[in-house]
Structure formats: structure tokens, C-alpha cells
Amino acid sequence: MTWRPRLAEGTAPVLVVLLLLLVGLALAGPAYDEPSGYLALLKRAAPLMILAIGQYFVIVSGGFDLSVGALVTAGVVIAARLIDGDESATTPVILLVLGFGLLVGLVNGLITTKLLVPSFIVTLGMLLVLDGATFLWTDGAPRGALSAAFRTFGRGALDVPLLGEIPWSVLILLAILVAAALFMRSGTGRALVAAGDNEAAVRMSGGQVDRLRLLGFVLSGLLAAVAAILLGGFAGVSAQVGNGLEFRAITAVVLGGVLLGGGRGSVVAAAAGALSLEALFTLLNLLGVSGALESAVQGLIIIAAVAYASLGGGLRQRLRTRPKQRNTVQPAPS
Amino acid sequence: MTKRWAVVAVAGVLALAGCSSDLPEETNPGGGSSGSDTRKSEFFDQAEYDRQLAFRNATPQGPEGKPWEQMLEPEMVDTTKFAKTGGKYTLCFSNAAVDNPWRQVGFKTMQQEVKLHPEISDFVVLDAEAKDDKQISDIQSLTGRNCSAIIISPNTTATLTPAVEQACGTGVPVIVFDRGVNTSCPVTFIHPIGGFAFGANGAEFLKEKVKPGGKVLALRILPGVDVLEQRWAAANEIFTGSELDVVGVEFTDGDAAKTKSIVADYIQREGEINGVWMDAGATAVAAVEAFQDAGVEVPAFVGEDQQDFLRLWVDEGLNAVAPTYPTYQWRTPIIAALKILKGEQVPREWVLPQPRITGENVRQYVQQDMPPLHYAMCGCEGMPGYPGPWK
Numbered sequence: 165m166t167w168r169p170r171l172a173e174g175t176a177p178v179l180v181v182l183l184l185l186l187v188g189l190a191l192a193g194p195a196y197d198e199p200s201g202y203l204a205l206l207k208r209a210a211p212l213m214i215l216a217i218g219q220y221f222v223i224v225s226g227g228f229d230l231s232v233g234a235l236v237t238a239g240v241v242i243a244a245r246l247i248d249g250d251e252s253a254t255t256p257v258i259l260l261v262l263g264f265g266l267l268v269g270l271v272n273g274l275i276t277t278k279l280l281v282p283s284f285i286v287t288l289g290m291l292l293v294l295d296g297a298t299f300l301w302t303d304g305a306p307r308g309a310l311s312a313a314f315r316t317f318g319r320g321a322l323d324v325p326l327l328g329e330i331p332w333s334v335l336i337l338l339a340i341l342v343a344a345a346l347f348m349r350s351g352t353g354r355a356l357v358a359a360g361d362n363e364a365a366v367r368m369s370g371g372q373v374d375r376l377r378l379l380g381f382v383l384s385g386l387l388a389a390v391a392a393i394l395l396g397g398f399a400g401v402s403a404q405v406g407n408g409l410e411f412r413a414i415t416a417v418v419l420g421g422v423l424l425g426g427g428r429g430s431v432v433a434a435a436a437g438a439l440s441l442e443a444l445f446t447l448l449n450l451l452g453v454s455g456a457l458e459s460a461v462q463g464l465i466i467i468a469a470v471a472y473a474s475l476g477g478g479l480r481q482r483l484r485t486r487p488k489q490r491n492t493v494q495p496a497p498s
Numbered sequence: 499m500t501k502r503w504a505v506v507a508v509a510g511v512l513a514l515a516g517c518s519s520d521l522p523e524e525t526n527p528g529g530g531s532s533g534s535d536t537r538k539s540e541f542f543d544q545a546e547y548d549r550q551l552a553f554r555n556a557t558p559q560g561p562e563g564k565p566w567e568q569m570l571e572p573e574m575v576d577t578t579k580f581a582k583t584g585g586k587y588t589l590c591f592s593n594a595a596v597d598n599p600w601r602q603v604g605f606k607t608m609q610q611e612v613k614l615h616p617e618i619s620d621f622v623v624l625d626a627e628a629k630d631d632k633q634i635s636d637i638q639s640l641t642g643r644n645c646s647a648i649i650i651s652p653n654t655t656a657t658l659t660p661a662v663e664q665a666c667g668t669g670v671p672v673i674v675f676d677r678g679v680n681t682s683c684p685v686t687f688i689h690p691i692g693g694f695a696f697g698a699n700g701a702e703f704l705k706e707k708v709k710p711g712g713k714v715l716a717l718r719i720l721p722g723v724d725v726l727e728q729r730w731a732a733a734n735e736i737f738t739g740s741e742l743d744v745v746g747v748e749f750t751d752g753d754a755a756k757t758k759s760i761v762a763d764y765i766q767r768e769g770e771i772n773g774v775w776m777d778a779g780a781t782a783v784a785a786v787e788a789f790q791d792a793g794v795e796v797p798a799f800v801g802e803d804q805q806d807f808l809r810l811w812v813d814e815g816l817n818a819v820a821p822t823y824p825t826y827q828w829r830t831p832i833i834a835a836l837k838i839l840k841g842e843q844v845p846r847e848w849v850l851p852q853p854r855i856t857g858e859n860v861r862q863y864v865q866q867d868m869p870p871l872h873y874a875m876c877g878c879e880g881m882p883g884y885p886g887p888w889k
Contacts, residue, residue, distance in 0.1 A: 194769070201766065208759055305599035309806075309870050319791065399754035399784045400806075401870070407753065449763045 175433040178420045182436050185443040192450040203334065209442035210333040211236075211318075211391040211398070215409060216416040216438035217344050217431055218387030221380040223417050226360035226426030227276060227283035229381065232388040232413055234294035235268055236406030239392030241298050241306045244401040248308040258314065262389045268294070269385020273378035283381075291410065298403065306401045318397020333394045340387065344431045356380060360426020408459070415462045416441045418469040441465070539734060541727035543694075547735065550694040558851045565851045566826040566877045567833060570691070572845030577685060580671045581841030582646060585617035589835055590645035592636045594653035594677070595628035599780070599804070599871040604828035606887050607878045611829040614881070615836060630657040637661040647671045647835040652679055655724065671838045675831045677725065686844045688830045690823055690852040693728025697777065699821035699854045700800035701733035704773040707798040707817060710741035712772030715764050717785060719752045719778055725823075729777045742773070754784035761788035773798040779820065780871070782807045786816070803855055806870035808863055820855035826877025 189196040189205070196202060215232055222229040239261045246260065247253045272290055276283040317336065321329040347353045358366045359376045366373050395405050420437025422429025445458055553570050560568035589612070596605050612621045622643065626633030633653050640648055641664065648665050650672065652658040659680045666672050666683035675688035704714055714737065718730055730747075737744050745768050750757040758781075764771055765788065774785055779802020786807075789796045799818040801807040811818050827850050837844050853875065855863055863874035869889060878884055 194766075204762070204766075208762075299597075305602045305871055307869050307871070319787075395755055399758045399787070402752075402754040402781075402784075404751060404753040405755055407751070446763060449760070450767050 175421065175430050175436070178433050178436045178440060181419070182440045182443065185440055185447055188447050189443060189450070192447060203331065205443060205446060206334050206337070206439070207331040208398075208446075209439045210331075210337040211394045212409070212412055212416060212442055213337055213435045213438040214340055214387050214391045214394070215413040216420070216434045217340060218384035218391075219410075219413040219417050220344075220420075220422060220429070220431050220434035221356065221383045222283070222377075223414070223422055223424060224360050224426050224429055224431075225356050225377050225380040226363070227377060227380065228287060228414070228424075229272065229384045230284065230287040230410045231268065231272060231290035231294060232384060232391075233406040233409035233411075234291045234298070235265060235385065235388040236392040236395060236409055237403060238294045238298045238406075239264065239389050240310075240396035240401060240405050241302055241403060243314060243393070243396055244306055244310050245302070245308040247311050247314060249311060251311045251313055254311045254313040258393060261393060262386060265385040265387075265389025265392070266382060267385070269382040269388075270378070272385065273381030276381065277374040277377050302403060306403050308401070310396055310401060314393070315397040315400070318394040318399075320397075333398070336390065336394065340390070341432070341435055344435075348431045352376070352379070357427060357429075361428065411462060412441065413438070415465050418473075419465050421469070421473070423473050424470055539727060539731040541724060542731040542735060546692070547694045547698075547732060550692045550732075551698060553691045553849060554695050554699075554852070564877075565824070565853070566829040568851055569845050570849040570851065572848065574843040575685065575846045576843060577671070577838045578841045580647075580685070580838050582839050586619040587617055587646040587836070587839055588620040588622065588644055589618055589647055589649065589832065590622045590640045590643060591624070591649040591831075592633055592640055592651070593623060593625050594633060594651045596625060597628055600823070600825060600873060603873045603876050603878075603888060604825040607825060607876050607881075608828040608832060610878065610881045610883060610887060611832045613883075615832065617836065618832075626653055628653060630654055633658060634661040637665050641665050641668045641670070645670055646839055647673060649673045649675070649831045649835060650679075650684075651676045653677075655679055671835070673831050673834050673838070675827060682846075685838055686834050686846060686848050688827060688834060688848040688850065690827055690850045692852075693725045694732040695852055696821045696823055697729035697732030698736055700729075700775050700819060701736035703800060703819040704775055704798055705736060705740045705742060708742055708773040712742055713745045713768050713770065714742045714773040714775060715761065715771050716744055716747040716775045717750050717757060717760070717777070717781070718747065719780075720749055726777050733775055733777075737775075745771070750781055752778070752780055754781045757781040758784040758788045758791075761785045762792060765789065765792045765794060770794065771797055773800075775800045776802070778802055779804055779807050783810055783870075786810055786814075790814075803863060803874040804870070805865060805868050805872045805874060808855070808860055808874060809866070809870075811860055812864050818857070818860075820860070822853055822855065822873075822875040824850065824852060824875035824877070825873045826850075826875060829877060 218232065219229055242264065243257050243261050246257045268290065272283070272287055275281050275286045317332045321331045322335060324330045355366060355371050356376050356379065359371065359373045363373050399405070416438035417434045418424060418437070419440055420429065420433035422434050444461065448457065556570045558568035558570050559572060593605065596602055612618055622640070622645070624636035624640065626636050630653050637650065638661065648670055650662055650665070652662065652674065655678055662672060662674060662679045663681050663683055672684040673686055673688065674684040678687055678689065708714060716733065719726055746764055748760050750760060774797060776782055776785070782799065782801035783806045786796050786799060796814065796816055799816055801811070801818055801820045803820045803822045807820065810816065830848065830850060834844050834848060865872070865874065868885060872888060876888070878888060
């Protein structure tokens, strides 16, 4: 087994963007002269990167997951209410939050694959259901408090020999990123991409498209729950914590060169896209640009990246040596 | 393959666009208060500002220790025409929303106030869920019921004015509180001193505690809401006339994570921050944590009277102040309604005292067993059943 360092298709541009942004940060802020500044950036970007990894699994297999933001809010609010400051409740509640994410992903996936409702609609519905249920349950004001142990994951750091203090969230992120990259190189991972690329071909070659897509949604839900634990830990209880995160995650994935509609893109690039997005916002803030510009920037990135991908896709197809059956314009996932 | 670099170009252009849009803010000569808006806000009203600041030093009339029954410089009006003997009153309440902790605490306090008065036989509440159109139809439907008095907490000022006027037209006494309307037809309008006084209380504290030239970060929830704009307009007025350097005015959307990130960025960017002003305290704890996590001393802080902030203040020995927009004002409309129905005089504009919590008295407002988002200034501690319903 020979490992050769290679970048998946479409990874290079986002890495260049990321590098430019990091250089920009070093020039703009004195805090980025030393590693601790970048570590702080990575810590802050970790929840979004984890969400982007989850979103990648769904998008690459041909779907969308719009429910992750609402799921993050629900996770934080549920955790606060159930823990209510009681340290001993930490472990069971963390397991419960992870289980809840898993369950939401499972429901999304089952409705999409078994009832054949487009994932865009299913997860939009789930977003509204979770938002409404959270509001109803809390009356608009979250109650309870998170325990110190729960908050450690988002706020604390582990003393690693040789490296010094590394935030927990960064360690968790790295573990997830490595696992995701390995998974995408496995047979199942490749089949997941293939399911987004050419569903019929996967079916005919005996692959179980439904089961693969279901797996994508379950992973997305689970990772959204992990992000909820990190975000709740970072800043405490808030009913606004997940607002707009689904669009941020999708922007990050698209910025990472992953094709909306599925079939192309790498998980590492998606995570790099999330880090780039966070670095961009940090840079804008360091330069004194109002935060109100953030959503405009996000919108431009989505439009520009998708336009680029559809142009680039045609170009690549013409350059392709091996002819391959492929729909350039993906139909809405069903 | 060149198209692949389009993304790079787009990102670069975006960053540049960001830079250029910054220019108007930074062209401030002298560089004194670069982030502060030296031009007065359109929400700034000098006469009202002066009036509110004067109210802070006025001596309230009314029973000692019951600020929800006190009034500042009242101009009493006669209500004998509304007098209705025999009790069995039906009070009707059109509520703008219960969608934030402040309104939650207030509404619970109001419900308990109703229980204190056996002469109220029925309390009808319609929740407009923060929608103007729903509140307009709510008020219309209340005018069709047999209400002895109608209490309205308007969602927005201008849009709700015609609906309030219509309710007044039915001859039932109308009481407006919290936000106002552009009509004098309600029998009384109940509110604490107001947003200018709130904003000034925090800004004056920073002016006093932060050394001249010190860097102040102002955190606001969102633009365009008049109550919040007034708070900032007053603070801006005071900062402009001070030697403080307002290094940034940022909107947090009331989100703790965003607040914490913004504050962390400013600590990095400015090296140090000497004071933080906030237009509402809901994310004050997250802002304080940003300083703690950065390993620097927490500077002078403006928060609000929520328990999580007060506890942190006492535990960490912060140098802080908490202006309040007291939730005890939710008791007053019920008291006013009963006065009106008994034919007793009430003020045309019932201005309630608006205390602030300082380092000297913060300990008396800390209630360890209450939820973190509970507002200390609820005036509810002495009510029967406390603390059950507020938990």
C-alpha cells in the first residue's frame, strides 16, 4: 500500500485562498504574529468546520441539510435545561444531545430516501419544526445553565506535552477531520460521492444509494450535535446560537469547491472552506469592516463559487480524457 | 484552468470591497473617537434627553419601597367617569410578545399581580407574537368583549396608534405601557424614565471610571429599534463630550457566541480595552468571558440586572454598573386599571423610577436560586408564591 500525497480535485484553490487570508491576518493583526493567534482562530472556527464536514457528507451525496442551525440551537437549549448547573448530569446529557442529533439526521434521511421528498424541503421543514419546538418549550427564553464540565469542550484547553495548551475544540476537530478524510478514502466514502455523481450507475453496480444518503444525513445530524456542544461551551446558553449556521456551513462547503448537487469535492477542502470563511470574517473585523457585511459576503461567495463550478465543470468535461457519463446539471435531489 | 483562480480573485475583491467601505468611518480627522459617530443620531431628541436626565434626580411620589406604585412629577387626571362599583372586573390585555426573558419575567409578574386582587374576576390576555397585524386584530377583538379596562403593550409605536385610538373610542378606559403610541387618548401611559436615561447611566459610569483616552467598545443588539437607539444616542452624546476613545460600535444580534468573538477580536486588535458599554445586558456574561479567556483583566463594564451578570459581578469583583429597565413596571398597569375603575386619580403619564445597580448595592440583588436570565428588578420578591412562577 503506497500512500502518495495527493489533493482531491478542487482542493487547491481553497487552500490558496486560505493561505492568502492567513497572510492577510498576519499583516493586519499583531495577534497573528505568533501561533497562539492562529490557535484561537482555529478554536473559534472549529464548530463551523465540524458543521461543514457534516454538510459535506449530505451535499456530496446529492442533498442539502438546512436543519443544522436549528439543531445546534435545540441542542444547546436542551442541554442547558436538562443540566441546570448540575455537574453530575454532564455525561448523560452530552450523550443525549448526540443521540438527538443522530435521531434528527435519521428522520431527515428516512423521509428523503423512503418518502422521496426532496431533501431541501425535508430539512427546511425540520428547521421550522425544531425552531418552533425550541421556542414553544422555552417560551423564547432559555432556562437552566450549562455545567462547567460541559463547557470545558468549547472553552477549555488540554495541556499537550511539547505543544502546550491546545483547546479541546481543536483536538476534537482534528480527530473528526482525520476520521472524515479516512472515511472518504474507504469504499463507503467513494460510494457516497458516486451516489451524488451518478445515482443510476451506483444502483446498477449494486450500491445501495438510499442507505448511503441516509448515512450522510445521520453523520450531518451527529456532527451538528457535536458543534452544539462546542458552541454552547464556547459562549454559554443562547436561543440565537444556531441562527444562520446552516447557510454558513453551505457557504463553507461551496467555498471548498464542493459541487452543489453532489458528486465532486473533498471533505478536507470543505473544512478548509469553513476555516477560510472564519478567517475572512476575522480579517474583515480586524480591518474595521462592519459585521453587517458578513451575510452579503456569504451570498456573494455562494453565487460566485457555484457559477465558477458550473463553468469549470463544462471545461473539465471537455478536457476529460476518459469519456464518462455524467449530468452536468444535476437535477434536484430526490 | 485559469477559471479555477476566479475564486481567489473573488475573495480578493471581496476583501478589497470590505476595505473601501470602511473609508467613511475612518476619515475622522484627529483620530480621537474614530468609531464613535460624532454626528447626532436621528433618534436623539435634546428636550427629551434633558427631561429624562432630570427625572433621574427627581424625588418620586408614592409608597416607600414599592417603586411600581411610585410616580415622578405626575400630572393627575380625573377618572370618575370610568368608575364602576361592585368589582367583578374583566381586565383585558393585548401583549406585544413574550419572546424574550425580559417580557417573560414581566408577564409572570403581571399575572401574579392580578392574583393579588380578588375584585378582578377575569383576566383576558391575547399575545400578538411580535406581529403588528396580529396585535391590531387582537385589540379589535378585545373591544368586542365585555372588558372593564383594556391594557395595551404596543408592539410598535406608529402602526399600533390607530388601533389604540379605536379602542379608546369605545369608551372603555385604555392603559398603555412599556412602548408608547402617538396619541393622548389612553387614560394613562406607564413607563420607566426611558432609553436616554438608561444609555446615559452606563456611559456616565465609563466616563467616570475609565481614564481619559481609554478605549471603549460599544456593543449594540441591532439597529433601528427606537428603545435601543435612544440608549445608544444618549451614550454617544456623552462619549462625544468626553475624552474616551470609542474604538468600535458593533452589533451582536443578541448572540452570545458572536458577542464573545467580537470582543475577542477587539482585544487582539486594540491590545487593550478599558471599558465596555452595552445597550442591553443579555450577552454581558459572554463579553466578560472573552476577557477572562484572553487572560486579561476585565475592564469597567456596563451590564443589566440579569442574574447571570450580577453573580459574575459579585464573584469576580467586577468594576461594573447595571442600568435597568425594570420589569416591575408590569405590575403598574393592573394597579392603574383598578384605580381608574374605582374613580381614583392617576397620572396622565405615569413615569416610574428607573434605578441602577452599582457596586455598593449589587449584593442585595443577587438571588442565587433564580434562573440565570431572571431580571432582579422585578419587584416580585414579596409576592405570594415567589419564587415558584419565575423559575
